[in-house]
């Protein structure tokens with residue numbers, strides 16, 4: 001069956017490319033990539049010679065027809081983005097929906113995504129979380145947007161880039177308070193990977209003290225309110241228990 005394969009690619013370390021991802025990209029008739037120049041390096045590394053077309057936010061609607069035509073001719077297509085999993089803060093949703101509506105199979109080929117990589121190493125609760133992608137670009141919009149998480153019990157995960165990381169953390173401090181525990185996961189799977197968690201006030205001091213900490217790609221994980229409170233209560237309760245135990249005969 002001709003299918004659209006949605007293929008995850010590495011977020012830094014090329015060894016995270018799965019053998020299945022390589023096999024699929026080599027065997028399809030066409031690869032729809034976000035930026036063909038960017039992806040040509042990955043293709044060269046894995047000796048993938050499949051033709052590529054670009055599919056980005058501005059031409060996704062036109063490209064969906066090209067892809068559906070290919071599938072109708074009985075040939076499979078793969079969709080990739082610049083890094084990580086397509087559709088996760090990346091283009092692809094419009095194409096995937098159109099392909100499914102046209103009656104063709106869409107097959108996930110899972111792999112890296114920065115949100116999941118960050119979650120599994122940050123040490124914040126992961127049983128329930130909200131993924132918000134990128135924060136609004138304008139400061140006033142950003143602060144207003146953050147208001148909704150003041151009482152949020154779940155972990156909230158954001159993506160952020162080099163030029164706005166300090167500003168965004170400052171806005172979080174202003175809206176969520178200096179004591180809110182936040183983990184910054186930077187340059188995951190790359191040479192300068194850093195995962196650092198602290199109360200916002202300390203975290204901002206840490207980032208501001210070292211310009212290197214402001215460079216690269218970031219996942220910001222904001223711990224939920226109840227998790228924070230219940231841990232504090234647990235700690236207080238344990239202390240009381242220790243004191244009581246000492247008093248016992």
Ligand code: SAM
Pocket residue numbers: 011012081083084085086087088089090112113114115158159160161185186187188189190217218219
């Ligand atoms: N589709 C990608 C995924 O599955 O993670 C995300 C693409 S989005 C346009 C790019 C953002 O993802 C970056 O600004 C950063 O917030 C995050 N990101 C991507 N790679 C990362 C990495 N190696 N370390 C930390 N964050 C990363």
